[in-house]
Amino acid sequence: MTNSLRVRLIDDDDDLRMAQRQMLDIAGIEIEDFPDARSALTGLDRDYRGIVLTDVRMPGMDGIQLFRHIHAMDPDLPVILLTGHADVDMAVSALHAGAYDFLTKPIAGDVLTASLRRALATRALVLENRRLRQVGDDAALAHPQLMGDSPAMVHLRDALTRVSEAQSDALIIGPSGAGKSLVARAIHRQGPRRSKAFVTLDCTNTTDTGLEAMLLGQQPALGARHPRSAGLLEKAHRGILCLEDVTVLPQAAQIRLLNLIEAGEYWPAGTAAPRPLDIQIIATANHDDPAAFHQGLYYRLSRAVLRVPPLSERMQDIPALFRSFLQTAADRLSRGVPPLTDLVMARLSAHPWPGNLRELQAFAEHHILGLTPNTTQEPQDRPPLPDMVAAYEAELIRDALRECQGHATEAMSRLGLPRKTFYDKLTRHGIRPADFRT
Known part of the structure; x- marks a missing residue:
């Protein structure tokens, strides 16, 4: 992205400006040059795809005044000041006010191009972040x-x-x-x-x-x-x-x-x-x-x-996390999302997930690739069947409460459970309907 950005060069010395332009053209940096600050402001706005390199001492509007004008318009637009030794104190003051850099003349070509490339990279990052926010803050x-x-x-x-x-x-x-x-x-x-x-x-x-x-x-x-x-x-x-x-x-x-x-x-x-x-x-x-x-x-x-x-403290979040990881892995691997079997759901609820999100992501990829649900777990480490069944039952109850936004009567109706049985299971699994209410 940096290569598509340009440098706006301002200097009232025609010979020096042309020499700098030729040097930067050779370095592959796109240049647009101006003989004074006033003309350089034309077309300069928050969306400008580039940076500014300006001499300090110029008639009319000088480089410091130009920097202040640009900084008020867009503080994220890098401005580099070219100064003589007598202007160093002034340039340092501008640096503290937000100027990107200052360089003293005469300046070596490699030093100038290196500073410009750093500023261009900074500007590229700013513009990209703004683009991401424009396409939707929520998505970003x-x-x-x-x-x-x-x-x-x-x-x-x-x-x-x-x-x-x-x-x-x-x-x-x-x-x-x-x-x-x-x-x-x-x-x-x-x-x-x-x-x-x-x-x-x-x-x-x-x-x-x-x-x-x-x-x-x-x-x-x-x-x-x-x-x-x-x-x-x-x-x-x-x-x-x-x-x-x-x-x-x-x-x-x-x-x-x-x-x-x-x-x-x-x-x-x-x-x-x-x-x-x-x-x-x-x-x-x-x-x-x-x-x-x-x-x-x-x-x-x-x-x-x-x-x-850790995931062990947010077990109720695991099914939604797993579905998200499944979709991400399916998109990356260009595969369809396979159905979630009872065995997979039981594992999600019963396994302690010591590797946390990384382990859950790996398990999602195993499932997308059609590997056995227990690939990441040694047989001797599997929980007993009653524990797996209980964990699966608890997750079904949480899913019902989540869908019903914590309304217990509607959830027990969906699950086909009598009231006493439903509340006995809530007590056994430590589930509170109030945690699911919006």
Whole structure:
């Protein structure tokens, strides 16, 4: 998508502007150039498919005034300022006000193209996120793994919404495979930062020595032709940085991480000045154990704690989840959805699902491919037949209550059960009709 975007170049020096245009044409970057800021505003709006590269000192409207005009119209449209050394303080001030970058003249071609390509990639992401919202916020935000009417999931979705709206830092805890990363991405999709980047740091693959370079970027070796690489803080600015499995980071790395994100600014590798840092931190962990954290980092992350329940605590959600996984697998594999046999339904209700969502997804694919329902379970681990029958009976009762929106009389009529028998079964299975009322 980046290749279809362009750079709007503004410079009142005709010779310099033409030289820059030729250099960028050779680099494969599409350019449209203007001799002054006023003419460059023509056709520039929130839907502009590109970025702006402008000189600072120009007659009439200068580059700083142009940036302010553009930023008021669309703060997500990257503006890069070309400055002389005398204008650096002015450019730094604009950077803190929201300018994407500033570069001092004379500028090397590879440095200029690298900065432009990063800005183009940022703009491409913004436009794509806007397109997704236009085709339907509900479709973009919905996530089938987070569906369910169990009390635990209703509470989780409510907490997720409040965290996303408040742009609060958060710690998401839960067992492996329960969907912690899905919750983190849902916070991003539903919050004000959804048009910005969602950047992930896998802490299990991070070393003490490598953390600094991952966060701040890397400056190429002296004489190298490759431009510097942007760090995760630069990529996540105004967006979200997700720290996966944060408790595996050593204490020293946690302290350094805390210092960087609390400073309010950072110094990217290879740059001439610090940059402001506006970031929302979301971390995931298998447990909420303060002993596994540096104290300051724990207090920062635990401003909001979201607990993702295992499937064993939301058994009533499993049939709907399984049907969703079946349809997804069928679409991907270009197969029809086979009928759900009594044996499959009994397994859904009786199996403890220690692998959580991942295990349930794998079972759905086995079913689509026509493999035996017990492929993922050793025979000696299968529950006794009476337990499977009881679990299947409980699920049929839940289905009836779900369809009848918790009306017990209508549900017992659908099931063909006398009142006393129906209520005896509710007590035996721990089912409350009130949990199914809308």
